[in-house]
Amino acid sequence: MTVSELKEHRSYWDDGPKVEAYKAAFAKVITKDSVVLDLGSGTCLLGFLAAKAGAKRVYSVDGGSIIGLIEELIEANGLGDVIVPLHGFSTSVNLPEKVDVIVGDQIGGFAYDAGVNQYYADAVRRFGTPDVVTVPAEFELFAAPVTLPEVSENIEFWRSAPLGFDLSPAAQHGANLLHTVHLDDEALLGSGVAAGRVAASSDAPFDTAAEMTIEKAGELHAVVGYFRAQMASGVAMTNDPADPDRMLRRWQTSFPLSRSVAVDEGDQVQFSSRIAPTTYTATWKIAVTSAGGERLYSQTHSTFLGRFLSTDDVREVDAQRVEPTGERGRLERLVLDEHDRGGSIASISALAKEAFPDADPAKVTRAVTAAVQRARQAKL
Numbered sequence: 001m002t003v004s005e006l007k008e009h010r011s012y013w014d015d016g017p018k019v020e021a022y023k024a025a026f027a028k029v030i031t032k033d034s035v036v037l038d039l040g041s042g043t044c045l046l047g048f049l050a051a052k053a054g055a056k057r058v059y060s061v062d063g064g065s066i067i068g069l070i071e072e073l074i075e076a077n078g079l080g081d082v083i084v085p086l087h088g089f090s091t092s093v094n095l096p097e098k099v100d101v102i103v104g105d106q107i108g109g110f111a112y113d114a115g116v117n118q119y120y121a122d123a124v125r126r127f128g129t130p131d132v133v134t135v136p137a138e139f140e141l142f143a144a145p146v147t148l149p150e151v152s153e154n155i156e157f158w159r160s161a162p163l164g165f166d167l168s169p170a171a172q173h174g175a176n177l178l179h180t181v182h183l184d185d186e187a188l189l190g191s192g193v194a195a196g197r198v199a200a201s202s203d204a205p206f207d208t209a210a211e212m213t214i215e216k217a218g219e220l221h222a223v224v225g226y227f228r229a230q231m232a233s234g235v236a237m238t239n240d241p242a243d244p245d246r247m248l249r250r251w252q253t254s255f256p257l258s259r260s261v262a263v264d265e266g267d268q269v270q271f272s273s274r275i276a277p278t279t280y281t282a283t284w285k286i287a288v289t290s291a292g293g294e295r296l297y298s299q300t301h302s303t304f305l306g307r308f309l310s311t312d313d314v315r316e317v318d319a320q321r322v323e324p325t326g327e328r329g330r331l332e333r334l335v336l337d338e339h340d341r342g343g344s345i346a347s348i349s350a351l352a353k354e355a356f357p358d359a360d361p362a363k364v365t366r367a368v369t370a371a372v373q374r375a376r377q378a379k380l
């Protein structure tokens with residue numbers, strides 16, 4: 001274990017609003033008959049709270065090296081009869097019995113982005129009793145327009161030709177990646193708006209949409225996403241930057257624009273996103289319209305385009321409703337489609353040469369051969 005890990009785990013114990021929300025939720029859902037899965041237990045904070053709430057048994061599962069410390073902590077607290085530590089990733093361990101309650105806080109700024117949906121979905125399917133409940137149960141997702149110079153600078157730097165080199169392709173990646181931020185209400189250029197909901201245990205792709213009004217003139221750099229988690233009936237927990245009772249340590253997730261846009265009071269910002277939790281892919285569209293109706297910005301972004309495209313990524317393009325950009329992406333798409341139709345390297349090369357008439361034919365053949373090999377491997 002490293003000093004930074006120890007510090008990180010301490011910060012979870014220090015997060016008063018988070019701890020109180022879990023305590024209140026456990027008081028509602030845990031009984032003396034409850035078998036609990038503490039998924040991603042860290043130093044067993046939630047496992048201890050579940051045991052204190054009266055759980056019959058708690059399985060505290062963690063994939064990291066911290067598991068050795070958990071054993072010592074359980075012993076130090078005389079809870080060896082209740083809490084069973086298990087080393088392993090939740091998606092690969094097995095439990096000796098079904099669980100009534102699943103708890104954890106693998107919750108990202110926009111909820112899905114730290115893995116909660118896919119881990120809970122798997123745990124519910126494999127370990128849950130028919131009446132299993134999860135804490136949190138559901139996330140309401142919000143979007144707000146923000147000024148975030150550090151996000152914008154991180155994109156603009158790559159456009160500034162440092163040392164005289166053209167590094168602008170990196171800006172394209174930066175504008176298609178999610179940035180994690182710790183905001184307070186100073187950064188907000190308008191109120192947050194409800195954008196959608198997702199059950200904590202659903203790993204199916206989902207959509208969000210919100211229409212926001214600029215309330216304070218400034219430079220718009222991003223739309224920030226945050227959540228309000230329903231922990232149990234009547235118990236909520238949030239990372240809303242405008243809420244004084246928000247969690248202390250949880251970040252928000254910002255969806256950047258590719259360039260900053262000067263906005264005035266009354267301007268409108270439309271945001272929509274499609275999220276695929278199992279691949280951590282987010283595709284978002286931001287459109288900004290002035291109060292007078294002039295279109296100031298409109299662009300679709302995707303974490304898909306922020307990555308370096310592999311064949312598996314290209315297969316996902318349709319699901320994400322974005323077109324691959326650049327020659328490499330378009331070629332990969334063409335090869336994949338033709339390969340799936342049973343095309344040979346020769347026939348696909350002929351089509352690719354027609355599609356890219358200006359490219360060196362030998363290079364096209366080499367690129368097709370390599371892409372066909374990737375497509376074959378991806379199918380295995």
Ligand SMILES: C[S@@+](CC[C@H](N)C(=O)[O-])C[C@H]1O[C@@H](n2cnc3c(N)ncnc32)[C@H](O)[C@@H]1O
Pocket residue numbers: 009012013039040041042043044045046061062063064066088089090091104105106115119
């Ligand atoms: C955000 S910390 C939270 C720890 C603890 N729940 C708390 O409230 O203090 C996440 C911990 O979960 C572990 N982890 C993350 N995903 C996991 C998974 N799918 N299965 C098992 N452990 C996981 C990490 O190793 C880390 O120790």
